[in-house]
Amino acid sequence: MFEKIRQFIHFNDNCQMLSQEHPEFDRLFKIRPLVQKLNEIFSKVPLEKYLCVDEQICSTKARNPLKRYNPNKPHKWGYKMYVLSGISGFAYKIEPETGSENVVLPGEPDLGASSNVVMRISREIPSNKNYRLFYDNYFTSLPLLEYLAKNGVLSLGTVRRNRIPDCKLPAEKEMSKKERGYSVKYVADVNGVDITTVAWKDNKVVNLASSFVDEMPKARVRRYNRKTKQYVSIDRPNIVGEYNRHIGGVDLIDSIMGRYKIQLRSKGGKYACFTICWT
Incomplete structure (x- = not known):
């Protein structure tokens, strides 16, 4: 049957x-x-x-x-x-x-x-x-953050640099020379919506954009240093912590x-x- x-x-x-x-x-x-x-x-x-x-x-x-x-x-x-x-x-x-x-x-x-x-x-x-x-960098764009913010939905996502018009964040080559944990932010007004973009150096350079969270306050996190073969403590922007805590639902x-x-x-x-x- x-x-x-x-x-x-x-x-x-x-x-x-x-x-x-x-x-x-x-x-x-x-x-x-x-x-x-x-x-x-x-x-x-x-x-x-x-x-x-x-x-x-x-x-x-x-x-x-x-x-x-x-x-x-x-x-x-x-x-x-x-x-x-x-x-x-x-x-x-x-x-x-x-x-x-x-x-x-x-x-x-x-x-x-x-x-x-x-x-x-x-x-x-x-x-x-x-x-x-x-959402992750496959979906993220500044017009999307602007549209959602104007419709009353706050959002955050990793973003590709080529999707940030007139990007003021340091180039990836320049960021790679900085120490691990270094971060920089830039806040812009996109058609009446304040959008924060943050670049943070961990193992690789990570770029994020958000309409509700900022770089501060920073937290201290542990990372393994391959050169010294021991754990070290580095700064992590608040925007990175928010993203890591709430992105894993589908996974x-x-x-x-x-x-x-x-x-x-x-x-x-x-x-x-x-x-x-x-x-």
Whole structure:
């Protein structure tokens, strides 16, 4: 009976599926009701104060055009999803990546493909309720921080230097000559929003941008010095500590899913891996 259910289970009416040439063709048409139902259930749980947006890979070796390859992930082949999570490891919203979901609603700016992901997935966050959103340098841009701040959502993320127009932070070559723990900040007014950018030297130079937290107060942290082969104490800006404490929600989800991995193998179902992982 179970094998028969697996063979014939459907989540949508295939007769209503548009052709691939149609401009409104949905690659996730067959499981779109499942994705919507999951997000509906997730949204019933009250949001945590600290939230993060990150990528997640549902590992699979199935032959499918939605499968992505990322050599930096533990599971290199799989379906890519964007997840809004709390620091507790609970997913409040998921968005499978298809390559054609970059749709901007009327009244919203087009911030670029990566920043638009955060803008779309954070629409349900209430404004002016002191929610704080964290993301990594794949998503971060100054227009994104400005947009979220004007919509009442404070945010913080690591940032790539080429995404900071007229960057006043020291060049990476100059920073590399400084002692470990050295940091420098620059505060700019971006269309009425104060945004702080901080560069900090640890093993590598780290650049961060935020609309709510600053370099001060600094904390002392331990690091291992390879030259002297002993631990040393260095300064760490407050913005780095905030980022490290609250960015790991999606990674925690991956850890929890890894502990309860389903041993059932899919039999050629086009989206079987996605269905199994989230049900």
